[in-house]
Amino acid sequence: MAGTAVPGRLSWEVATVTAVTPETPSVRTIGLDAPSWPGHRAGQHLDVRLTAEDGYSAERSYSIAGAADDPVAITVERLDDGEVSPYRTEDVRVGDQLEIRGPVGGYFAWEAADGGPLLLVAGGSGIVPLRAILRQHEHSGSDVPVKLLYSARTMSELIYRDELDGYQDGVETIYTLTREQPAGWAGYTRRVDRALLSETAGAAGKQPLAFVCGPTSFVETVAGGLVALGFEPDRVKTERFGGTGGP
Amino acid sequence: MSPTSRGFRRRHTVPDGDAARVPPGQYVTDGFPVLSAGPTPHTPLTDWTFSIRQGSSTLKSWTWAELQGLAVETATVDIHCVTRWSKLDTEWRGVSVDTLLDQVEHDAGYVMAFSDGGYTTNLPLADVTGGKAWVAFSFAGAPLEPEHGGPARLLVPHLYFWKSAKWVRGLELMDEDRPGFWETYGYNMYGDPWQEQRYQGD
Numbered sequence: 001m002a003g004t005a006v007p008g009r010l011s012w013e014v015a016t017v018t019a020v021t022p023e024t025p026s027v028r029t030i031g032l033d034a035p036s037w038p039g040h041r042a043g044q045h046l047d048v049r050l051t052a053e054d055g056y057s058a059e060r061s062y063s064i065a066g067a068a069d070d071p072v073a074i075t076v077e078r079l080d081d082g083e084v085s086p087y088r089t090e091d092v093r094v095g096d097q098l099e100i101r102g103p104v105g106g107y108f109a110w111e112a113a114d115g116g117p118l119l120l121v122a123g124g125s126g127i128v129p130l131r132a133i134l135r136q137h138e139h140s141g142s143d144v145p146v147k148l149l150y151s152a153r154t155m156s157e158l159i160y161r162d163e164l165d166g167y168q169d170g171v172e173t174i175y176t177l178t179r180e181q182p183a184g185w186a187g188y189t190r191r192v193d194r195a196l197l198s199e200t201a202g203a204a205g206k207q208p209l210a211f212v213c214g215p216t217s218f219v220e221t222v223a224g225g226l227v228a229l230g231f232e233p234d235r236v237k238t239e240r241f242g243g244t245g246g247p
Numbered sequence: 248m249s250p251t252s253r254g255f256r257r258r259h260t261v262p263d264g265d266a267a268r269v270p271p272g273q274y275v276t277d278g279f280p281v282l283s284a285g286p287t288p289h290t291p292l293t294d295w296t297f298s299i300r301q302g303s304s305t306l307k308s309w310t311w312a313e314l315q316g317l318a319v320e321t322a323t324v325d326i327h328c329v330t331r332w333s334k335l336d337t338e339w340r341g342v343s344v345d346t347l348l349d350q351v352e353h354d355a356g357y358v359m360a361f362s363d364g365g366y367t368t369n370l371p372l373a374d375v376t377g378g379k380a381w382v383a384f385s386f387a388g389a390p391l392e393p394e395h396g397g398p399a400r401l402l403v404p405h406l407y408f409w410k411s412a413k414w415v416r417g418l419e420l421m422d423e424d425r426p427g428f429w430e431t432y433g434y435n436m437y438g439d440p441w442q443e444q445r446y447q448g449d
Contacts, residue, residue: 009448
């Protein structure tokens with residue numbers, strides 16, 4: 001679990017919203033123009049300082065949604081859990097300003113030199129950093145095989161679905177819809193458990209490098225399941241939810 | 248001045264009377280979120296030891312049973328995660344790090360906590376002595392669950408919670424400070440929540 005030091009300190013900068021893209025009814029991708037952005041690796045996250053009209057401010061961490069050569073973007077899920085102050089991303093407009101700093105993290109990150117094969121396992125909005133890794137794989141012309149296993153409750157909650165369906169050479173995408181399936185659904189319908197991992201992730205040949213992101217119980221089940229299937233623990237990298245990366 | 252973020256409004260506030268206990272930028276949760284970089288290890292207690300090392304030598308090591316035989320303390324403390332949740336009045340049982348370090352001769356200035364799974368985190372010696380740190384194996388009256396660091400984790404509640412290494416297996420004594428796992432990835436070397444020392448340079 002060794003890493004490379006991140007030099008310098010992280011400074012806040014004001015970024016300008018360039019695009020707001022609905023991904024699902026409760027999820028928006030916010031594209032940002034950040035002139036001082038120092039660059040990032042796929043899978044890292046950034047901090048946003050949100051400021052309400054009454055001056056109240058709070059900082060949040062969000063996974064960066066794109067590859068290293070993509071403009072900075074975050075994908076935000078609206079969580080109505082009553083725990084923290086709401087951020088209604090449907091109200092965000094092009095031209096709005098947001099304070100950001102980053103990138104943060106670096107363990108849950110991938111670039112072509114890290115090799116593969118890759119096994120990406122996402123639960124819900126845990127897809128965000130894994131989508132960044134998929135884009136990095138595509139943009140860098142990497143030829144390592146990729147398998148994406150993505151669990152969501154319903155078809156309408158699948159984030160980036162068109163993009164994920166569009167990957168071809170060397171990228172296999174497996175969905176499981178755990179609450180409701182469209183008519184004629186031929187994919188999986190159950191929560192990711194050890195048996196499903198055994199069917200889908202069982203590796204012949206070189207052991208994959210696994211990235212697992214989702215809610216805690218999902219990550220616990222998947223990471224533990226992969227180790228039980230024979231994955232080396234240090235080849236299984238985990239992150240809880242898309243937005244709470246880091247320690 | 249910070250630009251206003253359209254769509255964002257205040258809802259959550261710190262509970263009445265607790266404001267002085269909550270560091271800047273934190274919110275209070277009744278839950279117990281889990282964060283870790285890899286699979287949860289499951290070391291059998293029969294194979295478990297806690298060691299104090301210096302360089303290549305092990306100065307002292309305790310089995311699980313030996314650790315349980317030391318003076319066990321109860322600590323009721325507030326904990327603060329760098330991902331911005333704080334949890335108040337958490338109740339732990341464990342052995343004070345003082346009790347362990349008292350059994351070795353050393354003049355180290357820093358320690359590196361090391362864990363099953365390869366996790367490490369660095370701390371000044373002064374922050375794990377003087378009644379400020381424990382090797383904790385019980386939370387809220389029950390054995391510490393594996394996902395929260397069981398069988399035992401370091402508990403250093405006055406620093407951000409990544410310093411309270413889960414699945415801890417020992418301390419390496421060091422003359423000079425070195426970055427541990429998250430510190431290598433840009434997190435702060437010290438991690439004082441009251442100074443908001445989240446990242447390098449904060």
